[in-house]
Amino acid sequence: MNNFASAATDLVKVYGSGATAVRALDGVTVGFRPAAFSAIMGPSGSGKSTLMHCLAGLDTATSGAALLRGTDLTRLSDTALTRVRRDRIGFVFQAFNLLPTLSAEQNVLLPVTLADRKVDRVWFERLVEVLGLSSRLSHRPSELSGGQQQRVALARALVTRPEVVFADEPTGNLDSRASADVLGLLRQAVREFGQTIVMVTHDDRAASHADVVVRMADGRVVEAVAA
Numbered sequence: 001m002n003n004f005a006s007a008a009t010d011l012v013k014v015y016g017s018g019a020t021a022v023r024a025l026d027g028v029t030v031g032f033r034p035a036a037f038s039a040i041m042g043p044s045g046s047g048k049s050t051l052m053h054c055l056a057g058l059d060t061a062t063s064g065a066a067l068l069r070g071t072d073l074t075r076l077s078d079t080a081l082t083r084v085r086r087d088r089i090g091f092v093f094q095a096f097n098l099l100p101t102l103s104a105e106q107n108v109l110l111p112v113t114l115a116d117r118k119v120d121r122v123w124f125e126r127l128v129e130v131l132g133l134s135s136r137l138s139h140r141p142s143e144l145s146g147g148q149q150q151r152v153a154l155a156r157a158l159v160t161r162p163e164v165v166f167a168d169e170p171t172g173n174l175d176s177r178a179s180a181d182v183l184g185l186l187r188q189a190v191r192e193f194g195q196t197i198v199m200v201t202h203d204d205r206a207a208s209h210a211d212v213v214v215r216m217a218d219g220r221v222v223e224a225v226a227a
């Protein structure tokens with residue numbers, strides 16, 4: 001499992017206890033290749049978000065391992081986990097989650113600012129150019145379209161060059177044109193920057209942009225195929 005950028009081994013997540021317990025993950029073993037675009041699909045309630053949250057260190061597992069390049073996140077302290085999330089993982093959410101009072105540039109640079117790190121201007125300029133944000137950097141989120149806001153969120157996720165970007169329904173709030181645009185950019189990040197991306201989606205069209213599709217049902221992986 002160490003060859004994978006992100007992996008789960010026999011991952012179990014039980015919410016609640018006793019008669020009302022829900023086994024959201026029922027022994028998931030799966031690996032996500034580096035520099036590939038992977039999609040997790042499956043019916044509502046099949047455990048997609050729970051798997052992603054455990055792999056991204058946003059939720060704790062009941063048992064099993066959630067590996068980020070061989071680091072088992074289930075064994076880390078809260079402080080260590082916070083650092084891993086900040087330094088080694090990028091996030092893109094359905095609801096963009098940009099800070100409304102900051103400009104696009106400040107939003108993109110937020111993970112660098114928070115980590116008190118030096119901004120790599122060359123990398124920043126390249127990202128902004130590839131994502132088509134050069135003329136939008138001084139705008140606040142409210143002055144941007146949904147597609148532009150998601151591009152800012154994507155730049156924010158990529159700015160630290162994380163080992164994995166986890167995207168949770170990244171096109172869920174976008175119309176079909178903006179969706180195609182964002183999916184094309186996710187693909188481009190994989191192709192040009194060697195970025196590893198793991199995306200949860202309901203949308204067959206979104207999944208068709210991925211290299212690999214992992215299908216879940218009832219808390220288990222039922223299929224993992226090259227798209």
Ligand SMILES: Nc1ncnc2c1ncn2[C@@H]1O[C@H](COP(=O)(O)OP(=O)(O)OP(=O)(O)O)[C@@H](O)[C@H]1O
Nearest residue numbers: 015016022024042043044045046047048049050051
């Ligand atoms: N915080 C929670 N407390 C209790 N049960 C939960 C919690 N989060 C998820 N579950 C349950 O775990 C199961 C898996 O949920 P999960 O959100 O991972 O599914 P999903 O495939 O992402 O669904 P959707 O596509 O609707 O987002 C569901 O039965 C859900 O009701």
